[in-house]
Amino acid sequence: EGVTVAELADALDVAANDIIKRLFLLGTPLTMTQSMSNDLVELVADDLGRKIRIISPEEENSFSFYDDPSDLKPRPPVVTVMGHVDHGKTSLLDAIRHTGVARHEAGGITQHIGASQVEIGGRQITFVDTPGHEAFTAMRARGAKITDVVVLVVAADDGVMPQTIEAINHSKAAGVPIVVAVNKCDKPDANPDRVRQELVEYGVIPEEWGGQNMFVNVSAKKGDGIDDLLETILLQADVLELKANPDTFASGYIIEGKLDRGRGPVATVLVNRGTLHVGDAIVAGMSHGRVRAMLDQHGDNKAEATPSDAVEILGLDSVPNAGDEFRVFEDERDARALAEQRALKARIEEQNKVKHVTLETLFDEMNENELKELNLVVKADVQGSIEALADALGKMDQSEVRINIIHSAVGAISETDVILAAASNAIIVGFGVRPQAKARDLAERENVQIKTYSIIYKAIEDIDAARIGMLKPTE
């Protein structure tokens, strides 16, 4: 249950022998790996002249604060741009920033802080730069909510490509609506209508065809359609009725962290709730401190940041990770205590990693943990295998457990597949393909099952057997 002697020694940064000696003198001899009661932990810490506060799991998890509906105010949308490589994500963000800056202050330079905010018609939009859908899903796997709307960039001269499909599946798995920016419309061979047609197959259907998705034709290069895109994002945001309580202690997520030579640990935070002020006591993942300064993407100082604002902060004692949660405390000692507690917990979690579902444990999970869906990521050497599997699954009895193929593609099993599977509690099934070495390592670390087959009917047989608890462990 409690922390072990070794873990406490680590957390307090003292020699384990010192703790063992004190425990002995207190009449409770323990070894390195034995765990201690909370009372004992407090006693020993006190003995060492250290002030600690033990935070209960409930307290730590009480992060889903309750807000009275009357305290909720509209907040700007937070947007992530995704799409196939070279389809123009970077150019589009640049074009958007450029419009923002031009309107803001002529000639202003923007700094890279991992996010930017633009204003259109008196309303604001926050763009988060994630390097790709891997990062997006890796953050989601850690519980971070950093996107309200995904802008999917598809080049009109190239159409739907493998990473376009991946981006769609990652967005769908996260339940985030997609606005499509059909880019490079200035090119002579651009065919924006073909893009629309191709996307239908992946369930991204233009509103004008009776679907749910808004499409905008743009040229990032010429700056055409950018305002239209921004207005469309706001329309999509209106549908979502985004709200947050600004009048409380701030909390949210870390978008980026780095160590700056002159300024020390620097982190870009996205505020989800409350208002962040200079001087606030803050904990971010396992780091903590006081907000010494806050800067926006123009490098201007800000005194406060409200929901959906992204700002760079200075004053943390170490560099937090992207996707870490942050929150403000009234008392800096509480922030410190939580940071230390989290460091301790991280070490314990490292030892007892989350186990994801496997075909062998599926039936038990259905019965004991009321698992109702089996998610699959399917990779194959040919498209035909994927279709054959989907076909056979469609015919299988799914009254007890629904089987979803959340992503499928031709190609080797990659790290991205593993990240998606881990975030969605999915199993990876491969036909005639093997996992890349990095993917295999990651799957092992994340406890994601990879099943590879050379014959389709064998996979179907296994899934069918797993469904009714008849699959015998093989490996």
Ligand code: GDP
């Ligand atoms: P990313 O990999 O998705 O970030 O794509 P980039 O923004 O780096 O763009 C890839 C290439 O496409 C670059 O050479 C851009 O100059 C070009 N490009 C981007 N947008 C447009 C556009 O609207 N029209 C044209 N003609 N070229 C573009």
